[in-house]
Amino acid sequence: MKLVGAALIIFTAYLMGCQVCALYQRRVRYLEEIIMGLELFRAEVNYGLTPLPQAFQNIGKKFKNPVGSLFVDFSLSLLQGKGLSALECWRAVLEKRSSELALKDEQMEILERLGSTWGQGDKDGQRKQISLIQELLKHALEGARNERQKNDKLWKYLGLLGGVTVVLFLI
Amino acid sequence: MLDASIDIKKQICPFLAPKLRAIIEHLPYELLAKTEEIRLRFSRPLLICWAGGESYLGEDGPVAGPGEAYLLSGEDLRQTIELISSYSLYACEDEIRQGYLTIPGGHRVGLAGRVVLEKGTIKVIRDINSCNIRIARQVTGAGERVFPFLIDRRLGRIFHSLIISPPQGGKTTLLRDLARIISDGIGVLGQRGQKVGIVDERSEIAGCYRGVPQLDVGLRTDVLDACPKAEGIMLMLRSLSPQVIITDEIGREEDARAIEEAVHAGVTIIASAHGSSLEDIMHRPILRELLEKNYFERLVFLSNKRGPGTLEMIIEGERGLPLYSANTGGEL
Incomplete structure (x- = not known):
């Protein structure tokens, strides 16, 4: 009986460690998806035909939540016709989705910066601005990947060891 | 109204x-x-x-x-x-x-x-x-007064016509309403609806938003939005089989060639040009050439003397006979 209890405690602690790892993995995935979404938008700008709200409606459908809903929410708030600027809409949507995105502050800051580029300037200008933000995001993605690698094993071991420690105490 | x-x-x-x-x-x-x-x-x-x-x-x-x-x-x-x-x-x-x-x-x-x-x-x-x-306001009925002068009752066709007025004189409004009337057809005049093609270089006639006409230009009307006139006319002739082509503000060499092409293809042309009198028009080489070749059978003059779209005069193109004059109070 004691043995089963100990195994349960160790297993639970291990799972908790995995949970923390998943956060790092999610961050990487979200950043990858956002970069990909921006790439799709850049293609739309190239053809110069689809207006921003429609473009993000289409792009949003291609991704899972929360990135998909981030894009779709953005397009819906633009289409609401309340007269808000693209920057205001983007900020509001980011704030609403920030807890789900679980990005670090500096990563969120890059995303916030995107707000002031939407719909500004001609084709060339828009393309350049998107590329610039993409660069920053790629940099952030690199960091997130390193972190994931570093923390992946660390947290799993920590969970395991934590569980063992608790068990030793209890025995 | x-x-x-x-x-x-x-x-x-x-x-x-x-x-x-x-x-x-x-x-x-x-x-x-x-x-x-x-x-x-x-x-x-x-x-x-x-x-x-x-x-x-x-x-x-x-x-x-x-x-x-x-x-x-x-x-x-x-x-x-x-x-x-x-x-x-x-x-x-x-x-x-x-x-x-x-x-x-x-x-x-x-x-x-x-x-x-x-x-x-x-x-x-x-x-x-x-x-x-x-603000685009459609003036439905603007063309009803002019239209009877533009029909060749003998042959049941519509005359090639040129609408002339100074800016803000109501040219585009008249063109739009003529498109609607010709396209929908007017039963009273025994005029059935005809296929109309509008080449709308400045998106003024049909007021297209993303290619869709926002103003009523008739049931049988196709609109080529934001298309250069000369190319648009040729494109229409080739692929959309219009009976009437409507376009505004002609005056370039290539416009004249395209109009010639359309006239010889048996398609009626209704176009507009800036000017306030026949003399004005005759001073512009391309329009002068088109008039001298008698392509236009009806010339309609508008002004904004009593508000935009005041009908001043309608003359017959070939011999210059007046058919309507505001000065004498109407039909001659």
Whole structure:
């Protein structure tokens, strides 16, 4: 009986460690998806035909939540016709989705910066601005990947060891 | 009759910055019903204009002088442009190059600012500091008075016609209504609907928004939006089999060649040109050539003497015989 209890405690602690790892993995995935979404938008700008709200409606459908809903929410708030600027809409949507995105502050800051580029300037200008933000995001993605690698094993071991420690105490 | 049903509150206000929207929304109905233009200029008073009048607007409605009027901020203009372009200046470059944007309802927004050139032609307008929102009002029935003069009852066809008037004289309005009448057909005159093709280089006739006509141009009408006239006419002839082609403001060499082509292909041409008299037109080489070759069988002169679209005179093209004159009080 004691043995089963100990195994349960160790297993639970291990799972908790995995949970923390998943956060790092999610961050990487979200950043990858956002970069990909921006790439799709850049293609739309190239053809110069689809207006921003429609473009993000289409792009949003291609991704899972929360990135998909981030894009779709953005397009819906633009289409609401309340007269808000693209920057205001983007900020509001980011704030609403920030807890789900679980990005670090500096990563969120890059995303916030995107707000002031939407719909500004001609084709060339828009393309350049998107590329610039993409660069920053790629940099952030690199960091997130390193972190994931570093923390992946660390947290799993920590969970395991934590569980063992608790068990030793209890025995 | 002016179509007062155009609801500025519903059609224009969603495209204005919140502050401007609040001002325009609270204007009395009588004022909105006659408003033709809303002028937005950076750090200058907000102004609305109508035929023969204008009014400065303050935060609580019309005011007496520019001193009390609401001065537009850069933010107001920026927000308005953002809304008008649907947050996508990159998608409207071609239109901006022409100096305007079209919004749903066919309303046109003229733009001014700093022009960026590329190889000597306009690439884009940046730092937009002035915007003129022109409210498109369809004047249904504008062509009913003119139309009977344009039908060849003997052969049951419509004459090649040229509509001549000074700017703001109602040319485009007349063309649009003629398109509607010809396309839908008028039973009374025994005129069945005909296939009409509109080559709308400046998106003024049909007021297209993303290619869809926003004004009534008839059931059997195809519109080539933002298409250069000469190429558009040839394209129409090749693929859309129109019986009547309608286009505005002709005057370039290639327009003349395309019109010749259409006339010889048995398609009726109805076009317009700037000018206030036959002499004006005869001074322009291309139009003079077209008239001398007798391509146009009817010339319709408009003016804005008694409001836009005042019918001045209709003459028969070949011999110059007057068929209608406002001076003598009507039909001759």
